[in-house]
Amino acid sequence: MSYSHQNMGSGLFLLFICPIFTVGSRSARGYEFGRTYVVRPKGKHQATIVWLHGLGDNGSSLSQLLESLPLPNIKWICPTAPSRPVSLLGGFPCTAWFDVGEISEDLHDDIEGLDASAAHIANLLSTEPSDVKVGIGGFSMGAAVALYSTTCYALGRYGTGHPYTINLRATVGLSGWLPGWRSLRSKIESSNEAARRAASIPIILAHGTSDDVVPYRFGEKSAHSLAMAGFRQVVFKPYEGLGHYTVPKEMEEVVHWLASRLGLEGSS
Numbered sequence: 001m002s003y004s005h006q007n008m009g010s011g012l013f014l015l016f017i018c019p020i021f022t023v024g025s026r027s028a029r030g031y032e033f034g035r036t037y038v039v040r041p042k043g044k045h046q047a048t049i050v051w052l053h054g055l056g057d058n059g060s061s062l063s064q065l066l067e068s069l070p071l072p073n074i075k076w077i078c079p080t081a082p083s084r085p086v087s088l089l090g091g092f093p094c095t096a097w098f099d100v101g102e103i104s105e106d107l108h109d110d111i112e113g114l115d116a117s118a119a120h121i122a123n124l125l126s127t128e129p130s131d132v133k134v135g136i137g138g139f140s141m142g143a144a145v146a147l148y149s150t151t152c153y154a155l156g157r158y159g160t161g162h163p164y165t166i167n168l169r170a171t172v173g174l175s176g177w178l179p180g181w182r183s184l185r186s187k188i189e190s191s192n193e194a195a196r197r198a199a200s201i202p203i204i205l206a207h208g209t210s211d212d213v214v215p216y217r218f219g220e221k222s223a224h225s226l227a228m229a230g231f232r233q234v235v236f237k238p239y240e241g242l243g244h245y246t247v248p249k250e251m252e253e254v255v256h257w258l259a260s261r262l263g264l265e266g267s268s
């Protein structure tokens with residue numbers, strides 16, 4: 001994603017430069033997802049991670065970055081979000097996992113869009129062999145979907161109530177936020193099964209302290225809300241001075257965390 005931004009008075013105005021898409025016809029389910037790119041494991045296949053791009057990006061640009069990581073036992077699946085009108089961009093069409101308005105404290109969650117993306121991802125993971133551990137990671141809006149999927153996993157159902165059947169083993173959220181954070185705790189606390197799953201899934205969140213797109217406090221608040229709801233294995237990594245992007249040091253930390261949490265071969 002390329003964008004320029006300027007501070008104008010109190011508000012932050014973002015100008016996203018999206019490729020112009022022809023908005024395709026909608027599928028029966030309502031959303032038409034873009035191309036999915038797969039990075040095959042160079043070694044023994046032990047884990048599969050779906051990695052989700054940010055607003056306006058695509059799975060292709062990510063697969064190149066992931067291919068370069070020293071994680072030979074991971075298969076990466078990089079889907080592309082549907083192209084859809086985005087409220088934040090005044091209705092301009094862009095690849096987006098769900099509709100999003102201005103990132104603020106009272107951000108309205110597009111549960112229908114979140115559910116459609118979470119279901120698309122679950123579907124991509126549903127055919128993995130049973131001895132392969134599966135996880136979800138993402139950046140920015142992709143991190144929001146990764147965290148939303150994690151709450152669906154813990155609750156055992158999507159926002160609409162349909163059962164969520166993927167056995168998630170790890171979640172990575174970079175520079176993102178947690179949709180539905182207000183009601184998460186009461187939902188998790190109402191079921192022993194949900195509390196048990198929440199307590200057992202490892203989650204790593206990282207956020208730049210100088211993020212001018214998704215403010216740092218959203219990352220902090222997300223980690224706090226997860227912990228308060230009973231997610232006991234949440235790691236939160238602040239990155240001093242980092243804006244809305246990732247840096248090699250952060251990716252190294254993610255690599256190390258994934259290798260140890262997923263028990264990958266050759267990791268200490």
Ligand SMILES: *[C@@H]1O[C@H](CO)[C@@H](O)[C@H](O)[C@H]1NC(C)=O
Nearest residue numbers: 001002019057058059060061
């Ligand atoms: C994917 O996004 C990158 C920018 O992140 C762009 O350069 C590239 O053309 C896009 N590829 C496709 C297939 O849309």
